[in-house]
Amino acid sequence: MKKTGAQIIVECLKKEKVEIFFGIPGGVLLPTFDVIYDSPVKFVLCRHEQGAAHMADGYARATGKVGVCIATSGPGATNLATGLATAHMDSIPMVAFTGQVATHLVGNDAFQEADTTGVTRSITKHNFMVRDVKDLATTIAKAFYLARTGRKGPVLVDIPMDITRQTCEFRYPENIKMRSYNPVYKGYQQQMKKALDYITKSKKPVIYAGGGVISSNSSKELRAFADKLGIPVTLTLMGMGAYPADSDLFLGMLGMHGTYYANHAIQNSDLIIAIGARFDDRITGKIDEFAPKAKIVHIDIDPTSIGKNVIADLPVVGDAGEVLKELNKLIAKEKIKLNFKKWHEKIRKWKEEGPLTYKNDNKLRPQYVIEKIHEVTGGKAIISTEVGQNQMWAAQFYRYNYPRQLLTSGGLGTMGYGFPAAIGAQFAMPDKVVFDIAGDGSIQMNIQELSTAVQNKIPVKIAIMNNGCLGMVRQWQQMFFKKRYSGTCLKEGNPDFVKLAEAYGAVGIRVNTKKEVVPALKKALKINNVVVLDFRIEEEENVWPMVPSGKPIHEIMRGLA
Amino acid sequence: MKHTISVLVENQPGVLARIAGLFSARGYNITSLAVGETEIADISRMTIVVDGDNRILEQVTKQLNKLVDTLKVNDFTREKYIARDLALIKINCETKRRPELLEMVKVFRGKVIDLSPKAVIIEVVETEDKLKAIIENLRPFGIAEMSRTGTIAISRGKK
Numbered sequence: 001m002k003k004t005g006a007q008i009i010v011e012c013l014k015k016e017k018v019e020i021f022f023g024i025p026g027g028v029l030l031p032t033f034d035v036i037y038d039s040p041v042k043f044v045l046c047r048h049e050q051g052a053a054h055m056a057d058g059y060a061r062a063t064g065k066v067g068v069c070i071a072t073s074g075p076g077a078t079n080l081a082t083g084l085a086t087a088h089m090d091s092i093p094m095v096a097f098t099g100q101v102a103t104h105l106v107g108n109d110a111f112q113e114a115d116t117t118g119v120t121r122s123i124t125k126h127n128f129m130v131r132d133v134k135d136l137a138t139t140i141a142k143a144f145y146l147a148r149t150g151r152k153g154p155v156l157v158d159i160p161m162d163i164t165r166q167t168c169e170f171r172y173p174e175n176i177k178m179r180s181y182n183p184v185y186k187g188y189q190q191q192m193k194k195a196l197d198y199i200t201k202s203k204k205p206v207i208y209a210g211g212g213v214i215s216s217n218s219s220k221e222l223r224a225f226a227d228k229l230g231i232p233v234t235l236t237l238m239g240m241g242a243y244p245a246d247s248d249l250f251l252g253m254l255g256m257h258g259t260y261y262a263n264h265a266i267q268n269s270d271l272i273i274a275i276g277a278r279f280d281d282r283i284t285g286k287i288d289e290f291a292p293k294a295k296i297v298h299i300d301i302d303p304t305s306i307g308k309n310v311i312a313d314l315p316v317v318g319d320a321g322e323v324l325k326e327l328n329k330l331i332a333k334e335k336i337k338l339n340f341k342k343w344h345e346k347i348r349k350w351k352e353e354g355p356l357t358y359k360n361d362n363k364l365r366p367q368y369v370i371e372k373i374h375e376v377t378g379g380k381a382i383i384s385t386e387v388g389q390n391q392m393w394a395a396q397f398y399r400y401n402y403p404r405q406l407l408t409s410g411g412l413g414t415m416g417y418g419f420p421a422a423i424g425a426q427f428a429m430p431d432k433v434v435f436d437i438a439g440d441g442s443i444q445m446n447i448q449e450l451s452t453a454v455q456n457k458i459p460v461k462i463a464i465m466n467n468g469c470l471g472m473v474r475q476w477q478q479m480f481f482k483k484r485y486s487g488t489c490l491k492e493g494n495p496d497f498v499k500l501a502e503a504y505g506a507v508g509i510r511v512n513t514k515k516e517v518v519p520a521l522k523k524a525l526k527i528n529n530v531v532v533l534d535f536r537i538e539e540e541e542n543v544w545p546m547v548p549s550g551k552p553i554h555e556i557m558r559g560l561a
Numbered sequence: 562m563k564h565t566i567s568v569l570v571e572n573q574p575g576v577l578a579r580i581a582g583l584f585s586a587r588g589y590n591i592t593s594l595a596v597g598e599t600e601i602a603d604i605s606r607m608t609i610v611v612d613g614d615n616r617i618l619e620q621v622t623k624q625l626n627k628l629v630d631t632l633k634v635n636d637f638t639r640e641k642y643i644a645r646d647l648a649l650i651k652i653n654c655e656t657k658r659r660p661e662l663l664e665m666v667k668v669f670r671g672k673v674i675d676l677s678p679k680a681v682i683i684e685v686v687e688t689e690d691k692l693k694a695i696i697e698n699l700r701p702f703g704i705a706e707m708s709r710t711g712t713i714a715i716s717r718g719k720k
């Protein structure tokens with residue numbers, strides 16, 4: 001039977017087993033939304049397309065499935081851009097649909113026309129404009145296939161309005177093959193043997209793992225690998241939860257706001273085994289002085305990540321999970337047993353010398369709040385973050401023992417990400433507690449989604465670390481610009497977040513002192529509604545430790561702690 | 562060092578913008594770029610001459626390979642290949658100097674493809690280096706206009 005383009009879009013969603021998608025309609029999407037009206041796939045109306053994109057992203061990060069969003073032409077599409085760029089930088093599988101003006105108007109500066117594929121070309125893994133209804137189903141199938149394979153990422157499909165009205169036979173391709181796209185999953189056996197060679201010869205190895213381990217669902221394999229050989233593990237922000245924080249071998253995060261001991265371990269190591277991580281500048285600090293004594297084995301699915309920032313002594317192109325499985329097999333087969341006792345001893349000393357800590361006095365400090373969030377949620381919550389100090393504290397002081405527990409914009413650093421991402425995650429995981437750890441600046445970037453959360457009874461908890469300023473920028477101004485707080489003071493303009501929550505039909509709780517923290521959190525957990533917790537934290541609290549930009553990562557400042 | 566890279570791509574809308582965008586976004590220097598059809602209808606070949614050290618070239622080829630529409634990337638610098646540029650050069654040459662000009666064109670194996678009272682148009686197909694030399698030699702005659710393709714290249718041997 002023939003179907004219209006609009007019907008085909010929804011049929012494709014069904015074929016892809018999409019449960020939910022997020023977005024906002026508009027003129028060119030009217031035929032599509034008319035079909036969505038009767039569709040079994042749940043549509044969530046957001047209040048801003050950026051929110052829709054981050055919700056799809058949060059859903060994808062929490063589940064590993066492809067997140068889906070939809071926006072109208074022109075402003076709808078440009079509003080998606082930040083969300084696409086955020087997902088692109090962190091390799092999150094997403095498919096975004098955008099409406100486009102009718103084919104005969106394309107290029108004429110028609111009403112609400114934007115060159116969407118042009119604008120999003122460099123912030124998506126790939127994008128398409130559909131020019132014939134006969135190509136629609138295949139194009140959508142390709143989009144899903146590209147999003148979830150290889151190095152994952154967002155794919156956009158731009159669909160002119162007339163295409164949604166035209167009809168053709170609907171046939172969904174069972175298998176997608178693209179002769180120009182063949183991601184490599186299995187590592188070369190030869191390279192993996194060599195990797196083990198490097199490991200057996202090393203005395204001070206460190207595993208440095210990132211988002212690739214989470215993306216490939218291979219934290220179990222990572223755990224087996226590290227524990228079997230006794231190699232300490234440090235994680236990037238994107239990798240948090242890929243290896244349990246409670247393990248003795250865990251070194252915490254590395255880099256700019258990494259731990260003292262992770263950075264020292266890296267700088268003194270003789271072998272770095274990088275797995276699904278890309279030696280970003282926030283990790284390496286001054287690159288010429290990064291891990292000067294170490295050989296580097298770099299495992300990544302994306303060949304462009306290897307040799308881009310640091311030269312790998314041994315590149316292994318492949319999926320982190322596949323490679324780790326194979327390495328574990330080899331280790332078992334060859335009965336490899338190693339002993340890094342001396343190295344462990346050294347690391348233990350660094351751990352004693354520079355523990356991750358903060359001033360635990362009577363003041364209301366954000367680190368304490370986050371530790372308590374950890375406590376009251378039994379360490380099992382899904383945590384999303386905004387960007388800035390709140391993000392770093394959330395990474396440092398909530399102990400992530402499970403993958404897909406921390407949802408944060410690592411690569412792009414998008415303020416306004418956390419709250420919609422939390423909503424997306426909560427839709428996917430109704431039984432989990434989902435917390436957005438926020439700053440008073442960031443939360444205001446997508447605060448309108450309170451409406452979406454309340455309307456859909458999504459009981460996300462927002463913990464605002466309210467310091468009255470754009471804290472992370474202020475910290476840099478304090479340290480490097482003589483406390484000239486230029487453009488970073490929010491306080492006088494901040495809304496009353498409790499009243500704001502109430503205005504949306506959510507619940508607001510203000511917390512002024514340390515002793516109110518636990519009762520407030522417990523109360524919030526009992527409320528089956530969105531709760532905005534306004535923690536009035538110490539205004540000049542800083543994130544420690546810290547490596548000033550451009551410095552080698554062992555020159556780490558430990559601050560007051 | 563200059564590298565001549567051949568990229569086979571799906572002939573899809575936007576593919577040229579993708580490649581050009583990749584070069585500009587990542588700050589790689591394109592010396593020239595030429596696009597055309599291949600023996601297969603829906604595959605185009607782009608020949609890109611790019612300047613950079615080995616490390617940059619490694620990234621360039623990897624990044625080109627990563628594009629979804631890319632079928633194959635060859636850095637010709639590592640193999641035997643043949644490369645040519647085409648130039649059309651218009652010279653406003655006085656009639657009395659024409660014999661001298663025509664002699665020069667002959668020496669360089671160029672072709673006169675148009676003659677009018679005021680102008681001579683010369684076609685030269687050569688390697689980039691030689692072309693440069695030819696242009697320098699023609700300059701004294703007064704080059705009025707010039708139009709050049711980028712380099713196109715093909716590997717030697719079977720395939």
Ligand SMILES: Cc1ncc(C[n+]2csc(CCOP(=O)(O)OP(=O)(O)O)c2C)c(N)n1
Nearest residue numbers: 388389390413415439440441442470471472
């Ligand atoms: C969309 C966006 N704009 C600007 C920035 C630059 N920036 C990084 S951190 C930060 C301050 C964030 O302030 P707030 O949300 O209050 O968090 P805090 O650092 O105080 O915890 C800013 C402005 C950014 N990361 N994202």
